[in-house]
Amino acid sequence: xxxxxxxQEKAEFLKGTLDMLILKVVAAGAIHGYxxxxxxxxxxxxFFQLPQGSLYPAxxxxxxxxxxxxEWNDTATGREAKFYKLTRTGRKQLEAEMxxxxxxxxxxxxxxRTA
Amino acid sequence: xxxxxxWLRRFTERALSEKRLDSELQFHxxxxxxxxxxxxxxxxxxxxxxxLEFGGVERFKEECRETHWENQWDILVRDFRFALGxxxxxxxxxxxxxxxxxxxxGASTAIFSVVDNALLEPFAYKDSRxxxxxxxxxxxxxxxxxxxxxxxxxxxxxxxNDLFDGMVANLQEDVxxxxxxxxxxxxxxxxxPGTFEFYGIAxxxxxxxxxxxxxxxxxxxxxxxxxxxxxxxGANASLLGxxxxxxxxxxxxxxxxxxxxxxxxxxLWMPRPPGELKITRSFDGRQYWGVVAHIRPGxxxxxxxxxxxxxxxxxxxxxxxxxxxxxxxxxxSFTHIVTPRxxxxxxxxxxxxxGLLLLIGCANVANLLLARATTRAKExxxxxxxGASRLRLVRQLLAESSLLAMAGAVLGILLAWAGVRTIAxxxxxxxxxxxxxIEMNGAALLFAVAAGVCTVFVFGLAPALKAxxxxxxxxxxxxxxxxSGAAAGVGLRNTVVVxxxxxxxxxxxxxxxxxxxxxALQRVxxxxxxxxxLSVRIPLPPDRYKTGAQLQSFFGPLLERLKSMPGITxxxxxxxxxxxxxxxxxxxxxxxxxxxxxYTLFQLCSEDYLSVLRIPTLEGRRFTExxxxxxxxxxxxxxxxxxxxxxxxxxIGRKIQLDLLRDFPDAVKExxxxxxxxxxxxxxxxxxxxxxxxxxxxxxxxxxxxRGLLVRTTNDASAMIKTVAREIWAADPxxxxxxxxTLDYFLDLFTFAQPRFGLWIVGMFAGMGxxxxxxxxxxxxxxxxxxxxHEFGLRVALxxxxxxxxxxxxxxxxxxxxxxxxxxxxxxxxxxxxxTNQLWGVSPYDPMTLxxxxxLLLLIGxxxxxxxxxxATRVDPMTALRYE
Numbered sequence: 001x002x003x004x005x006x007x008q009e010k011a012e013f014l015k016g017t018l019d020m021l022i023l024k025v026v027a028a029g030a031i032h033g034y035x036x037x038x039x040x041x042x043x044x045x046x047f048f049q050l051p052q053g054s055l056y057p058a059x060x061x062x063x064x065x066x067x068x069x070x071e072w073n074d075t076a077t078g079r080e081a082k083f084y085k086l087t088r089t090g091r092k093q094l095e096a097e098m099x100x101x102x103x104x105x106x107x108x109x110x111x112x113r114t115a
Numbered sequence: 116x117x118x119x120x121x122w123l124r125r126f127t128e129r130a131l132s133e134k135r136l137d138s139e140l141q142f143h144x145x146x147x148x149x150x151x152x153x154x155x156x157x158x159x160x161x162x163x164x165x166x167l168e169f170g171g172v173e174r175f176k177e178e179c180r181e182t183h184w185e186n187q188w189d190i191l192v193r194d195f196r197f198a199l200g201x202x203x204x205x206x207x208x209x210x211x212x213x214x215x216x217x218x219x220x221g222a223s224t225a226i227f228s229v230v231d232n233a234l235l236e237p238f239a240y241k242d243s244r245x246x247x248x249x250x251x252x253x254x255x256x257x258x259x260x261x262x263x264x265x266x267x268x269x270x271x272x273x274x275x276n277d278l279f280d281g282m283v284a285n286l287q288e289d290v291x292x293x294x295x296x297x298x299x300x301x302x303x304x305x306x307x308p309g310t311f312e313f314y315g316i317a318x319x320x321x322x323x324x325x326x327x328x329x330x331x332x333x334x335x336x337x338x339x340x341x342x343x344x345x346x347x348x349g350a351n352a353s354l355l356g357x358x359x360x361x362x363x364x365x366x367x368x369x370x371x372x373x374x375x376x377x378x379x380x381x382x383l384w385m386p387r388p389p390g391e392l393k394i395t396r397s398f399d400g401r402q403y404w405g406v407v408a409h410i411r412p413g414x415x416x417x418x419x420x421x422x423x424x425x426x427x428x429x430x431x432x433x434x435x436x437x438x439x440x441x442x443x444x445x446x447x448s449f450t451h452i453v454t455p456r457x458x459x460x461x462x463x464x465x466x467x468x469x470g471l472l473l474l475i476g477c478a479n480v481a482n483l484l485l486a487r488a489t490t491r492a493k494e495x496x497x498x499x500x501x502g503a504s505r506l507r508l509v510r511q512l513l514a515e516s517s518l519l520a521m522a523g524a525v526l527g528i529l530l531a532w533a534g535v536r537t538i539a540x541x542x543x544x545x546x547x548x549x550x551x552x553i554e555m556n557g558a559a560l561l562f563a564v565a566a567g568v569c570t571v572f573v574f575g576l577a578p579a580l581k582a583x584x585x586x587x588x589x590x591x592x593x594x595x596x597x598x599s600g601a602a603a604g605v606g607l608r609n610t611v612v613v614x615x616x617x618x619x620x621x622x623x624x625x626x627x628x629x630x631x632x633x634x635a636l637q638r639v640x641x642x643x644x645x646x647x648x649l650s651v652r653i654p655l656p657p658d659r660y661k662t663g664a665q666l667q668s669f670f671g672p673l674l675e676r677l678k679s680m681p682g683i684t685x686x687x688x689x690x691x692x693x694x695x696x697x698x699x700x701x702x703x704x705x706x707x708x709x710x711x712x713x714y715t716l717f718q719l720c721s722e723d724y725l726s727v728l729r730i731p732t733l734e735g736r737r738f739t740e741x742x743x744x745x746x747x748x749x750x751x752x753x754x755x756x757x758x759x760x761x762x763x764x765x766x767i768g769r770k771i772q773l774d775l776l777r778d779f780p781d782a783v784k785e786x787x788x789x790x791x792x793x794x795x796x797x798x799x800x801x802x803x804x805x806x807x808x809x810x811x812x813x814x815x816x817x818x819x820x821x822r823g824l825l826v827r828t829t830n831d832a833s834a835m836i837k838t839v840a841r842e843i844w845a846a847d848p849x850x851x852x853x854x855x856x857t858l859d860y861f862l863d864l865f866t867f868a869q870p871r872f873g874l875w876i877v878g879m880f881a882g883m884g885x886x887x888x889x890x891x892x893x894x895x896x897x898x899x900x901x902x903x904x905h906e907f908g909l910r911v912a913l914x915x916x917x918x919x920x921x922x923x924x925x926x927x928x929x930x931x932x933x934x935x936x937x938x939x940x941x942x943x944x945x946x947x948x949x950x951t952n953q954l955w956g957v958s959p960y961d962p963m964t965l966x967x968x969x970x971l972l973l974l975i976g977x978x979x980x981x982x983x984x985x986x987a988t989r990v991d992p993m994t995a996l997r998y999e
Contacts (some may be wrong), residue, residue: 034146040384051170052147056140057178064182072135082139 003007005113018050018058022096022103026068030082067093074083122598125856125875136179178238181506190510197513200672205487207982208897209519212483215890216523216571219476220563222883225471226876227563228556229538232457237450239375241315242409246449247416249406249423251449254441263403265434269307271426274404278419280411283310284404286377286387289654291851293360297844298652298851300728301343303361304381311338313409314378321342321355321370328369328386335366336386341374343382361385362656377549379405380736405451420446436778464949468880471618472887473563477570477890478611480523484516484574485608486856486898509576516575520568527567531560534879543868544841604917608895609931610965614933615891617942619884620972624943625883627964628954629874635956636870641694642797643804648858650692651831651839652823655850662781662818663746670814672820673846674721677826680842682835685827687723688814692861696799696809698820700775704760705787715756716799717773717816719822725751725794729825735767735792738813746815750788754796756808767791771810781818788812802866803955811904825858885975888935892979896928900983907987917988924987928980936969943968 014031025031025039036059037052052074067090084092135446144165151161166172178187253260264272264284273282283306311323319341328336337359346653348354357367366624367387378384411421425442431438451459495508509580532555539553656676660666670688677686691697697716704713718724722740725732738749750771757766769790776786788810796806814822828835836855843852900907907920947959957964 032142034143037143052143052168053140053170053172053175054178056143056175057182060179060182064184079142080138081142082135 005086018055019062020094022048022055022058022062022095023067023090024095026084026086027091027094030071030073030085032075038082046110062090066090122828132183132185134331136176138171140176144169162633167430168823170247175506188660191514194510194514195518197511198518202515202518208483208487208864209522211890211893212480212519212571213522213526215476215479215887216519216567217530218883218887219473219479220524220567221529221534221558222880223469223473223476224527224531224556224560225534225538226465226880228464228554229542229554230463230533232551233558234450234463239316239550243449245410245412247406247408247410247419247446250445251427251438251445252443252445254443254749255439258441258880260439261403262405263435264406265430266316266402266404267433268426268430269404269406271430272408272423275419275422277428278411278414278422280407281309281313282334282406282408283307283313284406285381285384286383286402286404287309287379288362288385289853290361290383290385290965291656291849293309293363293849298849299347300851300853301347301361301382302380302385303337304379305387306378306384307387307404309776309858310378310384313407314376316373316376318370319373320352323367323370324384324386333386335364336369337361337366337742338370338372338384339368339386340377340382342377346370347382349768363658374984375552380549401787405854408446410446416446418450420444460949465876465880468622468884470616472880472883473566475611475615475618475884475887475891477566478615479576479887480519480570480896482608482891482894482898484571486894486901489898490901490904493861512576513572516571519575520571523567523571524564527564528560531555531563534835538876541872543864543872585622607815608898612891612895612931613935613938615884616887616932616972616976617939618887619881620936620939620968621942621946622881622884623968623972624939624964625946625950625966626874626877628947628950628959629870629877631957631961631964632954633867633870633874636802636867637771639798639802639956641802642795643693644731645693645728645858645862646728647828647832648831648834649826649828649839649855649860650823650858651819651826651836651843651855652853653843653850654853655822660818663815664818666818666822667744667746667815669846669850670721673824673842674723676842676845677824677839678723680838682838684829685723685727685828687727687825688719688721689724689823689825690719690814690820692823692863693728693803693825693858694798696797696807698775701775702810703772703774704773705770707760707762713760714808715760715771715773715810717775717810717812719820720811721814723904724806724811725826727825728797730794733793733795735790737792737794738811743813743815746813748788748816749791750811751794751811752790753794753799753809755805755806756804757793759808765791773810773812776817779817785819786816808924825854833860856911870953870955881967885972888972889975890978892928892931892976893982895931896924896980897983897986899927900924900987904987913989920988921981921984924984925977925980928976928984932973932976932980936972939972940965940969 021040021044022036025036025043031039033055037055040055057066063070063084066087068084069087069090070082070084072080073083127549136319145163148158148161148167149545151164152158156164171177181190200713237243238246248262249264251260251264252263266284269282269284283429284497285307288303290301291298292301306324308324308326308329311318318338319324321365322339323338324336327333337697344350344354354368355370356367358367360366361383372384408419410416420443423446427438427442427444535553535555542553641879655666655669660669674686674688679684697718699714701711701967702715722738723741725737732751733754735751737751740745752771760771763770767790770787771790773783773786773788786919794811799807799809824833824839826832826839833856839855840852844849911917944960947954951959
């Protein structure tokens with residue numbers, strides 16, 4: 001029970017950072033939802049244990065905001081899928097958030113090292 | 116451009132985007148399954164794992180849809196439809212909440228509007244908060260001696276410009292307007308220079324009175340009241356500049372005052388050039404002016420009064436008859452003067468009660484919402500577990516709260532509107548200033564609606580936020596105590612119910628006292644008969660009717676004519692309108708010595724006066740037509756006069772002396788009258804005041820004082836008004852009658868209208884208080900039983916009968932009711948002390964009334980408990996226990 005509660009708190013916290021992760025992954029080039037979820041799990045070494053479905057409301061939200069653009073294209077296997085790519089405002093947003101994160105983590109790292 | 120097209124397409128192709136959403140998620144699941152299969156997992160297991168990792172498909176679809184702008188409207192409609200459905204399912208709750216809200220909003224706005232209009236802002240005059248009126252108070256009688264002043268006094272007062280910025284005075288004057296065919300009577304006012312500037316209201320048409328109009332020899336002009344101009348003269352603008360024959364003087368109409376200008380209650384205002392003194396027909400020849408001043412900011416009322424008292428001391432030596440032995444000048448706020456003291460206090464009391472009503476209405480709504488939140492905690496938890504996002508739940512509850520708030524506010528506004536209209540309609544004449552306009556107060560309405568709506572949102576959403584934040588599993592496992600079952604909350608809710616019951620006991624008790632007092636008032640024996648009597652005041656032109664003989668030349672033939680007409684049994688001349696009698700004078704009785712001053716009322720009347728009113732003779736006889744004609748010095752007295760001033764001696768044949776007659780303009784040199792008869796007592800100071808000594812003498816002894824007619828008819832008295840008017844014009848075409856109406860009408864207007872209005876308001880209040888208390892008891896008991904559903908189920912499962920459960924619930928409710936009633940009875944007894952002087956013929960501690968109120972409230976309270984109690988018995992033990 002307590003464990004579950006902890007997991008839920010982590011989920012709440014991650015929701016905010018999820019947007020940035022998605023933008024980062026999409027920045028590498030047009031990519032579909034399933035591939036995004038695979039990439040995030042791979043890179044983070046399964047740290048983020050979100051239900052995979054929760055990725056999609058986030059994708060739709062970012063698309064609605066104009067940070068992502070979407071197009072239906074064929075995959076390598078010849079199946080039709082929705083591909084996301086970063087828009088110009090999306091790229092600006094990603095840069096701003098990354099800058100913010102770097103500053104924050106630098107500051108935290110500095111405190112942890114010196115305090 | 117392309118972007119706009121794309122957005123537009125999205126809106127029109129919503130079916131397509133739904134399909135695409137579906138295939139996007141399906142693609143994910145299929146890919147994941149395929150990946151597991153390539154890892155060597157059997158397809159079925161692979162599919163299961165993929166779904167498990169993905170989470171609730173429908174939930175995520177829903178969340179995706181919610182991000183799309185084109186779906187927002189649909190979502191809103193869906194939320195509201197859902198909210199409507201869930202409110203409809205719990206109809207009793209919805210009705211109670213909406214009703215409580217509407218009652219709170221409606222009642223508080225209506226009453227506050229009236230209080231504000233009648234008491235706080237009755238006038239449209241410039242800076243009316245600083246306007247004051249002056250009074251001369253008799254310190255021995257604790258009574259007003261007079262609120263009017265001599266012109267000399269006014270002039271002296273107005274010189275005190277360190278106290279006042281300005282001071283004006285007005286003099287009432289009946290004005291007969293003679294047109295071609297007939298004459299009508301208008302209420303005129305002579306006003307002092309600067310009056311219109313003083314009140315700071317620009318005229319509606321033309322101009323107001325100017326300094327030049329007050330010069331000696333200036334052409335006579337006047338200004339008309341807006342209402343008179345509209346009602347009597349058809350709002351005819353071409354009348355401006357026309358000459359009107361007023362009291363025999365041609366006067367030019369120079370302006371129509373602004374709609375809310377009604378200074379002195381007059382219909383027309385005239386300048387009074389100095390030197391024009393002997394123009395009015397007051398009974399002792401002096402003119403008394405109403406005085407209004409604008410007090411300088413920073414000067415207190417007491418300060419001003421102290422200064423004026425010095426001047427008054429001087430005048431008391433110049434005009435000793437106009438001053439009592441011990442007196443003081445009092446300065447009172449203008450607004451206070453126009454609203455009678457008791458009525459004012461009642462209104463303040465009502466506005467305090469109204470604040471409580473709003474508070475209670477809101478408390479009821481809060482209670483109902485909390486009760487509902489408790490019973491729904493599980494429903495919400497289940498929905499959260501099934502994947503409804505927190506936003507979703509909040510939105511749905513928001514929709515529900517909006518519906519409740521909207522319905523309550525709309526109904527509340529309607530109630531407020533109807534309330535203001537009703538009160539304005541039943542408000543008796545002369546209880547508020549004629550300038551006052553009773554209308555809805557926008558600010559008050561806004562405040563009440565805001566208070567109500569905020570309550571709904573705060574208490575409608577707080578549990579929602581709590582429910583959606585907490586872990587679904589916990590809530591599901593919980594037995595129903597978890598959500599808002601804090602003991603402190605229960606205590607607060609119970610306190611609210613106790614307060615509600617207490618308040619409605621107090622209101623009901625007050626209302627019942629008013630009812631009983633009103634009934635008692637209507638049963639007061641008058642000692643005279645007011646039915647089938649027509650009463651008319653006749654202001655005679657003062658220049659042509661100066662002596663008793665001149666009066667007789669008018670009234671003698673007129674009364675003769677009237678008496679001979681079919682439908683009229685008696686007709687008499689009179690000076691006042693019963694049950695208010697006569698002129699007050701000092702009196703001497705021959706052979707009776709006394710140290711204190713003796714007073715009596717006297718009536719100047721013709722021989723039929725006592726017959727019109729059917730006042731029976733006890734001893735001796737009444738005076739005859741011949742005695743009236745010859746102005747013989749004879750008098751009839753009432754029993755109180757006999758008892759008080761003759762002390763068991765035989766009054767017949769004795770002489771009494773009415774001192775005031777000596778001071779009349781048409782003075783009676785030796786005002787001694789021989790007592791020829793005694794009649795039974797009849798009310799002469801209204802219904803509630805004790806009867807004063809009264810004397811009737813022939814009206815022909817003097818030409819002074821105001822006169823009128825009393826006519827007894829065989830059928831409806833008001834049907835005879837036209838006949839009487841025609842006969843008056845036939846007797847003298849330049850005489851107009853004033854205020855023709857039945858005696859019953861005046862009795863109602865001056866005696867019953869105000870108590871009836873009080874009854875109305877308090878009754879309305881008590882009804883609403885009772886309803887709110889019933890809703891309050893119901894909401895708390897519903898909440899309590901909902902929380903104990905589980906316990907009841909257990910009890911029933913263990914063999915408790917339905918009766919036992921009902922008894923348990925009722926006992927709990929009864930405890931609150933009885934507690935509230937005890938507090939309420941205490942409050943009632945305290946409250947009834949305040950209203951004692953408005954009650955008549957009933958004790959403020961009347962045990963019958965108290966008992967009746969207690970029983971009524973107990974019955975209604977138990978009924979409110981009965982509904983949730985019955986529901987508790989219907990709990991299926993299995994359902995109640997399954998949650999364990």
